[in-house]
Amino acid sequence: xxxxxxxTEMTATEGAIVQINCTxxxxxxxxxxxxxxxxxxxxxxxxxxxxxxxxxxxxxxxxLSRSKGYSYLLLKELQMKDSASYLCxxxxxxxxxxxxFGKGTRLxxxx
Amino acid sequence: DTxxxxxxxxxxxxxxxxxSLKCEQHMGHRAMYWYKQKAKKPPELMFVYSYEKxxxxxxxxxxxxxxxxxxxxxxxxxxxxxxxxxxxxxxASSPAGESATDTQYFGPGTRLTVL
Numbered sequence: 001x002x003x004x005x006x007x008t009e010m011t012a013t014e015g016a017i018v019q020i021n022c023t024x025x026x027x028x029x030x031x032x033x034x035x036x037x038x039x040x041x042x043x044x045x046x047x048x049x050x051x052x053x054x055x056x057x058x059x060x061x062x063x064l065s066r067s068k069g070y071s072y073l074l075l076k077e078l079q080m081k082d083s084a085s086y087l088c089x090x091x092x093x094x095x096x097x098x099x100x101f102g103k104g105t106r107l108x109x110x111x
Numbered sequence: 112d113t114x115x116x117x118x119x120x121x122x123x124x125x126x127x128x129x130x131s132l133k134c135e136q137h138m139g140h141r142a143m144y145w146y147k148q149k150a151k152k153p154p155e156l157m158f159v160y161s162y163e164k165x166x167x168x169x170x171x172x173x174x175x176x177x178x179x180x181x182x183x184x185x186x187x188x189x190x191x192x193x194x195x196x197x198x199x200x201x202x203a204s205s206p207a208g209e210s211a212t213d214t215q216y217f218g219p220g221t222r223l224t225v226l
Contacts, residue, residue, distance in 0.1 A: 031213075033214065033215075035217075040199075040222075041219065041220075042201055042217040042218060042219050042220045043154065043201075043217050044217070045214050045215070045216060048214055087153055087154075091213070098156050098159065098167055099156075099215065101153035101154055101155075102153060103152070103153050104153050106151075
């Protein structure tokens with residue numbers, strides 16, 4: 001079966017660093033995505049990993065270990081506007097396999 | 112043009128009404144998607160069109176009928192919906208090219224309320 005796990009909620013302080021973990025079990029693997037979604041808005045693309053390692057993009061970084069079925073999203077210098085849900089999503093093994101979304105992690109930023 | 116647009120933003124309909132949701136992109140993407148999202152839940156895939164052909168139907172009830180008139184447009188026709196169909200309906204598109212980095216870009220969604 002297909003399963004994606006991430007924490008339901010996290011809280012962090014403005015200016016700090018937070019790491020959101022995601023573990024997955026899927027039939028094959030063809031890429032992992034992180035999306036940000038503010039309440040009532042559409043998801044917006046943050047990052048994509050298909051090879052092991054760290055991808056850095058400004059304040060956000062994403063890491064992947066395919067052998068462990070594990071990824072994390074690292075957010076640095078947190079700002080109040082980073083309060084949102086963060087969705088981990090995995091594309092299965094076939095080229096046309098659909099993307100499966102995790103349930104999302106609601107991140108609360110405190111001043 | 113680097114965005115996916117959806118109309119209307121909000122829609123309220125009765126259970127006997129017929130309405131349509133529209134989605135448009137001009138990024139040359141060849142795959143388009145409909146998702147349904149309930150509050151505090153992740154998006155659930157409904158349909159995928161690849162090169163204007165329906166490639167995935169996630170066992171969606173027939174009261175939802177997708178249509179892809181051309182590579183830039185995607186419609187979702189609604190008929191005889193139930194109150195539990197009230198949700199945010201998201202359209203997305205992706206390049207569907209040779210690269211495996213087929214990122215989906217989402218539209219702003221249509222907030223649907225069925226009375």
